[in-house]
Amino acid sequence: MSESHGRVRVAAVDAGDRTGSWIPDVDARMATFESSLSAVLEPSIGSLEDAERIAVVPDVHYPFHPSTGMVTDPALVGALVARLERLEDAEIDVVGASDGIDAERTAAYLGYADVLERFDARFLGVDDETSRTRIVRAVGNRAVPFEVPSRLLESAVVVVPTLRPSESGVIAGGMRTLAALGNETDDSDGRAVAATKVLEPALSILDATTAYGGTPHAANAIFAGSVASTDAVAASLLGRSIDDEPALSHALEDGVTIDVERVGPGAGDLDVDSIGDRLSGGELPATGEMHPAVTAAYRLYAAAGRDAVPPQLEGVERGD
Numbered sequence: 001m002s003e004s005h006g007r008v009r010v011a012a013v014d015a016g017d018r019t020g021s022w023i024p025d026v027d028a029r030m031a032t033f034e035s036s037l038s039a040v041l042e043p044s045i046g047s048l049e050d051a052e053r054i055a056v057v058p059d060v061h062y063p064f065h066p067s068t069g070m071v072t073d074p075a076l077v078g079a080l081v082a083r084l085e086r087l088e089d090a091e092i093d094v095v096g097a098s099d100g101i102d103a104e105r106t107a108a109y110l111g112y113a114d115v116l117e118r119f120d121a122r123f124l125g126v127d128d129e130t131s132r133t134r135i136v137r138a139v140g141n142r143a144v145p146f147e148v149p150s151r152l153l154e155s156a157v158v159v160v161p162t163l164r165p166s167e168s169g170v171i172a173g174g175m176r177t178l179a180a181l182g183n184e185t186d187d188s189d190g191r192a193v194a195a196t197k198v199l200e201p202a203l204s205i206l207d208a209t210t211a212y213g214g215t216p217h218a219a220n221a222i223f224a225g226s227v228a229s230t231d232a233v234a235a236s237l238l239g240r241s242i243d244d245e246p247a248l249s250h251a252l253e254d255g256v257t258i259d260v261e262r263v264g265p266g267a268g269d270l271d272v273d274s275i276g277d278r279l280s281g282g283e284l285p286a287t288g289e290m291h292p293a294v295t296a297a298y299r300l301y302a303a304a305g306r307d308a309v310p311p312q313l314e315g316v317e318r319g320d
Contacts, residue, residue: 006256008225008233009043010272011036011264013209015220022067022210022218026115029075030082033222037079037205039264040224044203045083051156051202053091054084056121058160059177059207060096063109069212071110072162076207076222078115080160085119092121095152097180103127124151126181134183137194140250144190146198147183157201159227163211163219163234165283171238173231174204175247192247196227204230208275213238213282219275223260227251232258237272239280 014032023029048054058072066073077094084092094116098106103125107113112123131150136143159174166172168188176188178195185191206223210216223230228251235245236258242249262270 006226006229007259007261008223008229009040009261009263010221010223010233010270011039011262012266012270013220013222014266015218026075026078026111029073030079030115033076033079033209036222036264037076037083039267040205040222041080041083041203042263044224045087047202048084048090048156048158049087051087051090053093053151053155054087055152055155055157056080056084056092056094056160057157057177057181057201058094058096058112059162059164059172060103060106060110060112061099061172061177061180063098063101063106066110067210067216069162069210069216070164072160072207073209074107074111074115076205076209077112077160078118080158080205081116081119081121084158085121092119093151093155094121094123095126095149095181096123097126099180124149135194135198137197139190139193139197142187142190144185144187144194145183146179146191146194148181148195148198152181152199157199158203158205159201160205160207161231161234163206163208163213163237163279165212165238165240167284169283170245170247171231171234171240173234173248174201174206174227175231175251178227189246189250193250196251201227206230206234208237211237211275211279212284213279215282217275217278219278221270221272221275229256229258233260237276237279238282239276 013036058077064070107123132147133150134147136145161174161177164172175192175196179192204227208219208221211219231248
């Protein structure tokens with residue numbers, strides 16, 4: 001089986017120094033990712049060595065605190081940028097889209113500005129991009145347009161989703177994280193497939209350090225592989241059938257088998273099945289209920305002291 005169609009690597013994240021399943025200090029969290037990230041990246045890093053520009057695309061859909069498992073931990077992105085900076089002459093952007101709130105504002109709340117100031121990298125919100133390119137891709141028997149910031153077409157893309165469900169019930173995953181970068185359409189499944197075809201990501205790194213399956217769970221793992229294969233693993237861990245994931249069903253080759261390979265220090269002790277047992281069937285709270293992540297996010301905003309009312313309570317409607 002080829003590397004790009006079915007092989008996913010998983011590594012254990014060192015949780016020895018965690019208190020309450022979370023390390024507040026971002027530098028300490030970045031250090032916990034070094035060995036596991038190197039292990040999952042090793043077979044794929046060569047494909048990025050000749051890239052002049054690399055776009056890292058995390059899940060920053062809403063300003064939940066990273067300890068909730070609802071967004072990508074900026075410390076993982078920081079550790080990834082540190083590894084990518086060892087490649088010669090690559091210009092690195094961290095690119096994201098947020099739902100209803102300015103993306104750069106969301107990223108600042110999540111801590112991306114503080115992390116990226118350590119590197120020669122910057123965060124770019126797609127809502128501020130004025131140069132866009134409209135590309136149409138065939139998805140089944142229909143043509144689906146995807147309007148993407150033009151700079152991304154010149155970049156090698158690495159998508160870094162978090163392990164969580166979306167409000168519509170399907171997994172969030174790499175395909176939908178990429179789809180958020182483009183134009184909104186009623187065909188969300190088609191947009192996710194078209195986005196993946198247009199951007200042709202070099203790699204997907206699934207952040208399962210803290211995942212969300214009804215409640216936050218410190219799974220202490222990261223997965224890496226092709227977008228479709230890694231999304232298939234995410235669907236399995238959340239107890240979703242591939243048949244119930246239209247975008248993923250279209251992207252996967254018929255009959256493909258996903259091979260999950262444990263790599264890196266502590267690989268023998270990593271129990272992937274137990275992660276699935278803990279997360280399977282977990283969904284977001286019903287509409288109108290207070291999300292359990294709100295209180296954690298409120299503490300973040302109160303500490304920042306920039307908003308009298310946090311964005312979660314401003315009446316902004318959340319998307320996927």
